Amino acid sequence: MMNRREMVVAVGACAVSAPLAGQAQTPGRVYRIGVLLSSLPWETLAFRLRTPLRDLGYEEGRNVVFEIRSAQGQEDRLAGLAGELVAAKVDLIVAPLNPEILAAKRVTSTIPIVMVFSSTPVESGLVASLARPGRNVTGTTVQAPELAGKMLEALRDAVPRLVRVACLVEPEYPGMHLYRRQTERAAEAMGIRLTFVNVHTAAELDGALGLIAQTRPDALFVSMTGAIVAQYRRVIDFAARQRLPALYSTGGPVIDGGLMSYAADFAALTRRSAAMIDKILKGAKPVDLPVEQPTKFELVVNLKTAKALGITIPQSLLLRADEVIQ
Numbered sequence: 001m002m003n004r005r006e007m008v009v010a011v012g013a014c015a016v017s018a019p020l021a022g023q024a025q026t027p028g029r030v031y032r033i034g035v036l037l038s039s040l041p042w043e044t045l046a047f048r049l050r051t052p053l054r055d056l057g058y059e060e061g062r063n064v065v066f067e068i069r070s071a072q073g074q075e076d077r078l079a080g081l082a083g084e085l086v087a088a089k090v091d092l093i094v095a096p097l098n099p100e101i102l103a104a105k106r107v108t109s110t111i112p113i114v115m116v117f118s119s120t121p122v123e124s125g126l127v128a129s130l131a132r133p134g135r136n137v138t139g140t141t142v143q144a145p146e147l148a149g150k151m152l153e154a155l156r157d158a159v160p161r162l163v164r165v166a167c168l169v170e171p172e173y174p175g176m177h178l179y180r181r182q183t184e185r186a187a188e189a190m191g192i193r194l195t196f197v198n199v200h201t202a203a204e205l206d207g208a209l210g211l212i213a214q215t216r217p218d219a220l221f222v223s224m225t226g227a228i229v230a231q232y233r234r235v236i237d238f239a240a241r242q243r244l245p246a247l248y249s250t251g252g253p254v255i256d257g258g259l260m261s262y263a264a265d266f267a268a269l270t271r272r273s274a275a276m277i278d279k280i281l282k283g284a285k286p287v288d289l290p291v292e293q294p295t296k297f298e299l300v301v302n303l304k305t306a307k308a309l310g311i312t313i314p315q316s317l318l319l320r321a322d323e324v325i326q
Helices: 005-008 042-055 075-087 098-107 147-158 176-190 202-217 226-231 233-243 266-281 302-310 316-318
Strands: 030-037 064-070 092-093 115-117 137-141 164-169 195-198 219-222 247-250 260-264 297-302 323-325
Touching: 030 042, 030 098, 042 064, 042 266, 064 075, 075 098, 075 226, 075 302, 092 098, 098 115, 115 266, 137 266, 147 176, 147 219, 147 297, 147 316, 164 176, 164 202, 164 226, 176 195, 195 202, 195 323, 202 226, 202 233, 219 233, 226 233, 233 247, 233 302, 233 316, 260 266, 297 302, 297 316
Parallel strands: 030 064, 030 092, 092 115, 115 137, 164 195, 164 219, 219 247, 247 260, 297 323
Antiparallel strands: 260 297
C-alpha cells in the first residue's frame, strides 16, 4: 500500500464526474498511455491516477496499458525516452513536470500530451495560452509564481524574527526565473534578505548545503524540482542537523520531517488530469481543453519538527493549516 509520504510527494480542485465502468471507451479496445518521467517515481503518480481512471472505466491490464519511461533523475535522457514513446505509437503521453512536457513536445506535434504538475506553462512555452493551449498539449498547472509571497508569509509567521532566508533552487528549471522574481518582490516588501543557492545536479547538493551552513540563515526555502526532489531527504536531514526551519514547495518532505509546506492540492490536480485523459481518449482535442489551474492550496505544518527546532508555531498559523502533523 502507498504510504502517506508517497501520496504527498510529488507538486484545480473540482470533483470528477464518474460514469459507470466500461462506458468510457470503445468496447474491446486497449489504450496505450505513455508516461514520461524525469525523477518523480511512477508509483507516486500511479497511486494518484489509478483510482480516478478506474472510476472513469479504465482498468490497467484490461483496457489500458501504461508504457513507462523514466530518466531516473538524468534529464538528458528525456529526449530519447520521449522518442521511444512516439515509436511505441502510444495513444497519449502523460508528462507531469516541465522538463518532461518540453521533451515530449519536441518529439511529437500529433500525439496528445497531458500535463499534470506544470508550472508557468505559457511563459515556459508549453502552451500558447491557458484558454486555448494549442496543438497537442493541455492538462493542469500549479501556476504558482505568485505563491512565493504566501510561502514567505507562512515562514515569517513561524519564525517571527525572520531576516535572512536561503533559497535552494534549480536555476535552469523552466519557469524558475519567474518564481525567483516573485520571491524577490515578496521578500523586499517584508524586509527579508534572500540568498539564492543553486543546485544544477544531485552531485552539487553537498556543496550547496555546505554553503548554506556557512552563511547561517534564519530559515531555508526549498524549491522542490528535479535534482532537489530526488535528494530531498538529505535536505531534511541537513535542516535538522543545522536546526534550520525550512519551508518546502510540496508537502511530502513535511511528512518525512520537514517543518512546513505551502502548495497546490496535487491530488485534486491529478484527478482533473485523469478527467482530461478520459476526454482525449474519447476523441476530444487538446486545443479544445483549457489548461486548468488549482483552486485549493494546502498549508502543512509538522509540530514534532517545530518542537525539535525549538520553535513555537503561533496558534494563528495552526488555525490556517490544512494539516498539522503531531
